[in-house]
Structure formats: structure tokens, C-alpha cells
Amino acid sequence: MLLSSVRNLKKEIFMTFEEKDIIYPPVHPGTDRTFIRFYDGEIDLNSVFYSAEKETLPQRIFVTDTSVASLPALHSFLDFFRGEDFSHPKIEPGFVGKRGKDVLLILGAGEPYKTIESVLAIVKAALDNNGQRSAVFVGIGGGVITDMTAFAASIFKRGAHCELVPTTLLSMVDAAIGGKTGCDFDSYKNMIGSFFPAQKIHICPAFIESLSAREYRSGMAELVKTVLLYEPEFFERIEKNPEALNDRKGSLIKEGIRICVNAKAKVVEQDLTEKNIRMQLNLGHTFGHALESMSGLGVVAHGDGVAWGMARAADLSQHLGLCTKEYADRVKKCLASFGWETSPVHSEMKKKYGSDEEIAKILLNAMKKDKKNSSSKIRFILQSNVGETVITEVPESDILSVLK
Numbered sequence: 001m002l003l004s005s006v007r008n009l010k011k012e013i014f015m016t017f018e019e020k021d022i023i024y025p026p027v028h029p030g031t032d033r034t035f036i037r038f039y040d041g042e043i044d045l046n047s048v049f050y051s052a053e054k055e056t057l058p059q060r061i062f063v064t065d066t067s068v069a070s071l072p073a074l075h076s077f078l079d080f081f082r083g084e085d086f087s088h089p090k091i092e093p094g095f096v097g098k099r100g101k102d103v104l105l106i107l108g109a110g111e112p113y114k115t116i117e118s119v120l121a122i123v124k125a126a127l128d129n130n131g132q133r134s135a136v137f138v139g140i141g142g143g144v145i146t147d148m149t150a151f152a153a154s155i156f157k158r159g160a161h162c163e164l165v166p167t168t169l170l171s172m173v174d175a176a177i178g179g180k181t182g183c184d185f186d187s188y189k190n191m192i193g194s195f196f197p198a199q200k201i202h203i204c205p206a207f208i209e210s211l212s213a214r215e216y217r218s219g220m221a222e223l224v225k226t227v228l229l230y231e232p233e234f235f236e237r238i239e240k241n242p243e244a245l246n247d248r249k250g251s252l253i254k255e256g257i258r259i260c261v262n263a264k265a266k267v268v269e270q271d272l273t274e275k276n277i278r279m280q281l282n283l284g285h286t287f288g289h290a291l292e293s294m295s296g297l298g299v300v301a302h303g304d305g306v307a308w309g310m311a312r313a314a315d316l317s318q319h320l321g322l323c324t325k326e327y328a329d330r331v332k333k334c335l336a337s338f339g340w341e342t343s344p345v346h347s348e349m350k351k352k353y354g355s356d357e358e359i360a361k362i363l364l365n366a367m368k369k370d371k372k373n374s375s376s377k378i379r380f381i382l383q384s385n386v387g388e389t390v391i392t393e394v395p396e397s398d399i400l401s402v403l404k
């Protein structure tokens with residue numbers, strides 16, 4: 001009893017447990033390689049960023065948001081960035097602090113802050129503090145922060161450097177990997193941006209312990225998506241025991257993160273700029289984005305939309321004769337076991353609109369506006385089995401048949 005409480009009090013040592021490289025053809029000078037390091041134990045960003053000799057370190061422009069800055073895991077790191085009055089960093093949007101030549105900028109948290117103004121605030125924080133092209137822009141946060149920080153790095157003096165510390169499950173397994181950067185514009189998601197892979201990504205799975213249930217489930221959908229696309233064996237394990245993935249301190253989720261990062265790395269190595277196989281990563285997204293926007297932005301979390309979209313994609317595959325009923329049922333059963341809605345008419349759409357017929361048409365119209373469509377037919381990522389994926393355009397009447 002005594003021994004186990006001593007063990008519980010002891011800090012788990014922060015250490016690297018795996019390293020890997022992603023190699024791509026460079027789209028900008030210096031963007032041909034991403035070094036990924038996985039860490040175990042209690043998060044210690046001071047040891048990630050300040051363990052080398054001070055003189056050898058480049059200037060860093062650290063960017064985070066108010067909700068990440070409030071995490072206890074960041075306190076000892078942020079404490080060094082004191083305001084002019086030497087108080088604790090003020091955790092409010094717009095705070096700029098200094099630690100030697102390094103800069104810390106805190107932005108507002110969430111999708112409403114994913115704006116060109118926030119990107120320019122990052123650029124201004126760098127410029128105001130004598131930032132050079134050799135500076136490293138470090139995004140510490142979920143997809144909103146990592147996308148914007150990498151975008152600011154890509155445009156600052158025609159391209160500075162970038163490192164990322166994803167703090168959500170979604171950004172660890174998806175958003176931070178593969179060099180998509182940018183911000184929203186004029187109510188459209190990710191309308192401005194660039195491909196600019198980070199030079200380094202630091203993955204600390206311990207961050208997921210701090211996520212809300214909604215954030216965790218949202219990231220889980222991207223994990224299940226990647227597993228359905230590329231990891232049949234892991235899919236069998238999670239469908240047999242979905243509960244095990246909900247143990248955030250357990251080994252299965254850490255293994256899942258590592259498997260998804262490696263799977264996505266293989267895809268983006270072959271197709272960084274989404275000319276072909278990278279499109280597969282949009283499984284569930286065409287239906288999901290339509291649900292997200294038509295239920296009212298923020299009502300259905302991104303991952304919940306993607307999960308419902310994967311169920312619709314499974315039904316559409318079956319309807320088109322691309323997969324068996326058994327496969328579609330298997331996918332939907334697994335999604336339902338995580339608590340996601342899989343029925344054709346989502347409850348949030350029922351709350352907001354009238355008949356099932358009307359809801360189906362509203363979603364179809366939203367999909368037609370999706371930027372990925374090259375013709376009047378809408379393109380879908382569909383599957384005939386786990387790991388067997390096709391990209392095909394589908395007529396409207398077939399789409400409508402799986403929405404009601």
C-alpha cells in the first residue's frame with residue numbers, strides 16, 4: 001500500500017520512446033524532412049526546447065492558445081515568459097512574453113480564432129522581436145494553432161522554420177502530420193494556406209489526459225478513420241475491445257497514436273500535395289463537413305461529423321455494390337460502440353430541420369459546395385473492405401438514398 005502510493009507520487013520520467021523521419025520532395029527549401037519524436041512520461045517542454053547549449057539555439061517564436069496555456073503541464077515552461085511587470089504570463093489572447101531572445105504569443109482558443117488576423121499576429125510578434133528567417137516558429141496546441149503557426153512560418157520572410165507540439169489527439173494523429181497549414185477565411189474552412197511540413201514534431205501522448213470527453217472522442221474518429229484505411233489488424237483489435245481505447249493512460253491509445261502517425265507518414269511521403277492517395281484521408285469527410293456546417297458550426301464536433309460520415313460512406317459503398325452488407329454493418333457496429341451516431345438522419349439535423357427528405361436535400365446542397373468537387377458529381381472516398389479504398393464520383397440520387 002505504502003509502496004504503491006510512493007510510486008503514484010513519483011513523477012514519471014519524461015523520455016523519448018521512438019523517433020522517425022518523414023522524407024518528401026521539398027515544396028520549399030528545407031521542407032524535405034520531418035523528424036518526429038515521441039515522448040513518454042510527464043510533459044516537460046523545458047527539456048524539449050532548452051536542453052542544448054544556449055548559444056547554439058536558434059530564436060524560437062512559441063505560439064499557443066489560452067486553453068493550452070492554462071494546462072498545469074505547461075506552467076513550468078510558461079513561467080519563464082514573464083510580462084514586463086514580472087508577473088506570471090497573463091493567460092489572455094494577445095499576451096506576448098520573452099525568454100531571452102525567444103518569444104511566446106498566446107492566442108484565443110478555438111475555430112473562431114483561426115483567422116488571417118491571428119496569423120498576422122504571429123508574424124508581428126516575430127517582427128517586433130527582431131525575428132530572422134532562421135527563427136523557428138513553434139506551434140503548441142491543437143490543429144488550429146499548429147495549422148496557423150506553420151502557415152505563419154511559411155510566409156514569414158518567404159519561409160522560416162517550423163516545429164509543432166500537437167496537444168490534442170486529433171492533431172497528433174492527423175492535423176500536425178503532413179504539412180497542411182492555413183486559416184479560415186470568409187466563413188470557409190482552411191481557404192488560405194500552404195503546404196509547409198514542420199522540421200520537427202514532438203508528440204507527447206500525455207497531453208490527451210487533459211482533453212475534454214468531446215475533444216477526445218473527436219480525435220478518436222480520425223484515429224478510427226486512419227485504422228480503417230490502413231491498419232486491418234489494429235481495426236480487429238479495437239472492434240473487439242473499444243473500451244480499451246478509452247483508457248487514456250493505457251498502452252493501446254499510445255500504440256494507436258504511433259500506428260496512425262506512421263500510417264499517415266507513409267501517405268504524405270508519397271503524395272504531400274494531395275494529388276492522389278492523400279485524398280483517401282478524407283474518408284467520411286464529405287458527409288461529415290456537410291453535417292458540421294448544416295447543423296450549425298460547433299454543434300457537431302469535427303470528429304463526430306467524420307464518424308457519422310464514415311457510417312454514411314459505408315452505406316453508400318454497400319448501395320453501390322462496392323462492399324457487402326456484412327462489411328457496412330461491421331463498420332457501423334464499431335462506430336456505434338464508440339457512441340457515434342450511424343443512422344442516416346443525424347439527431348442534430350432532426351432538431352433543426354423538418355422532414356427527412358428536406359434534411360437529405362440540405363446536406364446534398366452543402367456537399368455540392370465542397371471545394372473538392374471537380375464536376376457536378378460529388379467525389380467520395382469509399383471502401384470495399386478495411387484497407388481497400390476507392391475514390392469515385394457518385395450521382396446525386398445515390399447519395400440521397402443513404403441520407404434518409
Ligand code: GLY
Nearest residue numbers: 174178180278281
Ligand atoms: N487531414 C487530411 C490530410 O491531412 O490530408
